[in-house]
Amino acid sequence: MEGGSAMHEYELDDLTHLQRxxxxxxxxxxxxxxxxxxxIATAVAQAADRLEPSYAAGSAPLVVLALPAELxxxxxxxxxxxxxxxxxxLWLWQPDLPLDSLPRGALFLSALPGSGQGALTQGGPGQxxxxxxxxxxxxEHHPAQTFLVLLGLLRRLAGPVDAKIDETTLEALLSFPxxxxxxxxxxxxxxxxxxxxxxxxxHLHERVPLFWGEGPLAGVAVDWALxxxxxxxxxxxxxxxxxxxxxxxxxxxxxxxxxxxxxxRLQHGPASPSGSAxxxxxxxxxxxxxxRVVSAPADLPLPAAMVHLLAxxxxxxxxxxxxxxxxxxxxxxxxxxxxxxxxx
Numbered sequence: 001m002e003g004g005s006a007m008h009e010y011e012l013d014d015l016t017h018l019q020r021x022x023x024x025x026x027x028x029x030x031x032x033x034x035x036x037x038x039x040i041a042t043a044v045a046q047a048a049d050r051l052e053p054s055y056a057a058g059s060a061p062l063v064v065l066a067l068p069a070e071l072x073x074x075x076x077x078x079x080x081x082x083x084x085x086x087x088x089x090l091w092l093w094q095p096d097l098p099l100d101s102l103p104r105g106a107l108f109l110s111a112l113p114g115s116g117q118g119a120l121t122q123g124g125p126g127q128x129x130x131x132x133x134x135x136x137x138x139x140e141h142h143p144a145q146t147f148l149v150l151l152g153l154l155r156r157l158a159g160p161v162d163a164k165i166d167e168t169t170l171e172a173l174l175s176f177p178x179x180x181x182x183x184x185x186x187x188x189x190x191x192x193x194x195x196x197x198x199x200x201x202x203h204l205h206e207r208v209p210l211f212w213g214e215g216p217l218a219g220v221a222v223d224w225a226l227x228x229x230x231x232x233x234x235x236x237x238x239x240x241x242x243x244x245x246x247x248x249x250x251x252x253x254x255x256x257x258x259x260x261x262x263x264x265r266l267q268h269g270p271a272s273p274s275g276s277a278x279x280x281x282x283x284x285x286x287x288x289x290x291x292r293v294v295s296a297p298a299d300l301p302l303p304a305a306m307v308h309l310l311a312x313x314x315x316x317x318x319x320x321x322x323x324x325x326x327x328x329x330x331x332x333x334x335x336x337x338x339x340x341x342x343x344x
Contacts, residue, residue: 011322012192012195012198012201012202012319012322012323013191013192013198015188015189017322018188018322021321021322021325021326021327021328022318022321022322022327022328022329023327023329024327024329026231026318026328026329027187027188027318029142030142030186030311030314030315030318031186031187033178033181033182034178036142036144036145037174039145040145040148040149040152040170040174041170041174043136043137043145043149044136044148044149044152044153044156044170046135046136047131047133047135047136047149047153048153048156050131050132050133051107051131051156051157062089062091062105062106062107063088063089063090063091063106063107063109063154063157064090064091064092064093064106064107064108064109064128065078065079065090065091065092065093065109065150065154066093066108066109066110066111066112067092067093067111067112067137068111068112068113068139069226070139070226070230071111071137071139071146071223072092072222072226073219073220073221073222073223073224073225073226073238074143074146074147074150074219074223074310075092075219076092076218076219076222077147077216077217077218077219077220077222077223077306078090078092078147078150078151078154078216078219079091079092079219080215080216080218080219081151081216081302081303081306082151082154084215084216085215085216085302088154088155088158090154093108093110104128105128105129106128106129107128107129107131107157108128108129108130108131109131109133109150109153109154110130110131110132110133110134111133111134111137111138112134113134133153136149137149137150142311142314143223143227143310143311143313143314144182144307144310144311144314147306147307147310148170148173148174148307151170151173151303152169152170155169155170173303173304173307176300176304180297180299180300180304180308181300181304181307181308182307182308182311183196183197183308183311183312183315186198186312186315196294196312197312197315197316197318197319198319200264200292200294200316201316201317201319201320201322201323202319202323203262203290203292204228204262204264204316204320205320205323205324206260207260207261207262207290208235208236208237208260208261208262209224209225209228209236209237209261209262209263209264210225210236210237210238210239210261210262210263210264211224211225211228211236211237211238211239211264211265211266211313212238212239212240212241212243212244212263212264212265212266213240213241213265213266213267214240214241214267215241216302216306217266217267217268217306217309218238218239218240218241218242218243220266220306220309220310220313221238221239221240221264221266222238222239223238223310223313224236224238224264224266224309224313224316224317225237225238226238227313227314227317228316228317228320230317230328230331231317231318231320231321231326231328231331232317232320232321232323232324232326232328233321233324233326233330234320234324241280244280245280261289262289262290262291262292263281263284263289263290263291263292264291264292264293264294265280265281265291265292265293265294266294266295266296266309267293267294267295267296268295268296268298268300268302268305268306268309269295269296269298269305281293294309294312296308296309
């Protein structure tokens with residue numbers, strides 16, 4: 001199987017083969033839910049201690065989240081979830097964002113490496129307060145862990161929450177049974193015929209996946225694409241429903257999309273009443289594209305559904321890496337996949 005030779009689906013069930021490519025045991029880590037829960041609670045408590053008391057009480061006028069490129073999908077998901085759904089102001093910092101456009105006194109939560117921290121403070125002293133989160137947030141961590149640590153910290157910054165948004169608290173999210181919160185039947189010892197993550201990775205093998213979703217799930221879809229690129233060193237795209245809707249007319253043009261594109265829509269609960277997602281599915285089926293819908297359990301609230309889907313995306317990307325004969329721990333830098341000066 002070395003040297004990029006053809007992959008057979010039964011090899012996803014060969015544990016020896018999986019261990020040969022997954023030298024750092026990322027597949028094992030993906031299933032360590034109890035350890036992850038403990039790490040999340042510890043990280044949130046320690047990071048909260050780093051905040052000034054006034055911020056911890058919920059008085060920060062504006063929170064700006066600065067994340068490395070590999071975590072931009074998670075950042076986008078958090079901005080949509082908190083700003084648009086729960087009214088908590090949150091900005092996602094971009095390298096070209098003029099810091100003098102932000103209100104003075106903004107709180108910068110940064111997980112950027114050292115050189116990125118320098119770029120973040122170019123606005124001059126007094127622009128805001130910078131809190132370094134690199135001890136608890138890293139692109140090397142499991143995506144659901146990163147999402148929950150950031151969400152737990154951000155909800156603390158919001159101050160006391162009412163019953164309407166209790167579902168975003170860390171305690172509420174981690175109280176769900178593991179069989180609901182975390183994807184079931186995805187571990188390496190579960191055969192492909194019963195394993196949804198292996199099935200999806202096999203379906204996408206040697207195709208170009210386009211992951212997409214509505215609202216906060218668009219950020220989750222971007223995270224799926226980034227991890228697919230990062231782990232499997234393969235092409236993948238992520239989009240929101242709005243971005244997909246703008247492709248309506250282009251979807252009808254026979255040469256606009258390559259035949260290798262395979263669409264994967266992330267969904268929570270029943271389909272949107274607007275029917276936009278169903279319209280898109282119909283158009284792409286008419287163009288004979290393969291399309292799948294991946295749904296989180298409908299009885300989970302949206303934040304918990306996002307955790308579920310982030311964890312499932314990790315499984316899929318890891319199996320995709322094995323299918324590509326790549327050790328997912330090698331993790332090609334995502335900036336190399338973009339033209340100079342256009343880093344993601």
